[in-house]
Amino acid sequence: MKIASLAIALVSVAILDGCLVDLYGGDPRLQVRNRTGGGKVIDLRLGDSLRPGWVHEFDPPVDSGQFSEVLELPAAGELLLRARVTGPSLDTVIAFRRRVVVGEFCLVEISRDPDGRVRARE
């Protein structure tokens, strides 16, 4: 009886472990598209500007009209992101919030308004 119970328990643990792997969707992925018309996206930061928790420097920088590689973010949720954009008449850091879901893909478009302001859009 005790051996049978132990066997049932071990099988149950194995099944549950398998379920956990299936249910967890993996790290969220994010890709940046540069539509600034001349600027380059240098890096993407997660966290405060004084103390970013995570930084990805694009190498080479993302040129206008190009997509970045797909990044695996270390966290999901309503994230505080910052991107540095430079160009001939441009050197700025834009801050934006983006909803990123566990295991899902998110595209961020960085563009420039007619008045010159750089913005991030989904």
Place this chain on the structure above:
Amino acid sequence: MLTILMSSLLATSQVSLSAWNQEVSEMHRALHPRSMGYLDVAQIQSLTPDDAIQHPSLGRLEGFTQLRRVVAVLMGPDSSADSRLGLEGSIETGGWTSDLYLVSPPDLRRQTYSWSAGLAGSSVTWGLSGMVGLHHVSPTWWRGISGAREADGTTDFWGLLRWKRLGARSMVDLDGLVSLRAAYLTDPAPMRLQKAWFWPQVEGSLGWERADANPWSSEDALAGDLRFPVLDDRVGLRIDAGSDGFHFGQVTTNIDPQGLVGIDFTGGRRSGSWFPGLRLRMPVFTFSVNDPDEFAIHGLRGALVWSMRFQMTWEDGQTWYAPGRRPPPAEVVH
């Protein structure tokens, strides 16, 4: 910003307090003067991501809540002695993590750690058993990227007492009373219905829980629960409700006559929405999804929760059973 920080601190405190409150409840229900010991090893984890955690700098994060706990009570080894002393100890660790894991945690996590120590005593002649202890929650830390200390530690004190079929348990901290419950288990009264005999036995408790120890709402609440058989010893019903509304109803079914193997079904209401629950009991091990006795670790947010528990009580040197997961112990001192 201050509101966000305060709500985050409250959430941390609430999880620790209410989770330990539920464990004290289980120990109270499991132990009686003839008990020799108690062991509970638990892994409890949410399976659906929740975005209610505010990180100091990264934003409002989505992730999972989990708790791992070991609790042991060991009474004096002489089971023939009339009165004995014992020791209680526990370690809990867990918190919030950015993804699910079983063995090693991910880099990004909010970590809480707590422990308790207690002294137990019992007297068979008096039909009396009790335990008092200290429960300490260490400061909460964010680990991994942008790590930071988030909440100070807290200390609370707890006690439980059982005299014959009457019981009481309580928790207090430096701010005052956290929870207080009185419980009663009736004598089994023989009843004959046509040619069949029944020994219905009812167990109930009534008490008060402070908002931060109440797993069912964010209010101070008077609450009670009632357990009674509905079909011999095989099917039982448990109802839990309070001044903050209906909490849950549970149907317990026993496949074997000793109540060691069974399946329990739960229908509960929390944070304004209904949830189903399922629990599989087998000797020593319990597997469950949305178990109402383990919901407290998730604060007030509803989530899909799974748990695996190794739980047992020593009655004497040769026997054991899973307390709190079966009908009330048959052997209670009169």
